[in-house]
Amino acid sequence: MAPPSALNIATQSVNRLVREESYYHKEQTSQEARIKKLQDEIAANSPELDSNAPYVLKQEQTALEETKAVFGPLINRIAGAVQKLEEQIAISESEGSASEEDLKKAKEALENGKKLTGSV
16 A cells, blocks of 8 residues: 555645634534533522532633634644645646545645635
């Protein structure tokens, strides 16, 4: 089995980073829902709360802030991976070294990456 080409590696890198970004958005949504629920329970003075609910709320808010802090560097990494993928697509097209299927996958990954970086 031949090792993956530079185009395949760049494509997989962009796809992985796009999935990672999606995961962090889901995580953020989940954390915000947990915080809202906990805040509502604290405000309603729910009998189900234990004595450390304010501490748990603070921990959840800290985790949410850490999740939000990931997006800036992650978008920068995606932009770098998109740039490398663009270069690999250009090289592969000029050399004719990649299959049509690999180029199609690479262009789809490039489009997805550009959507996230806002450079469409």
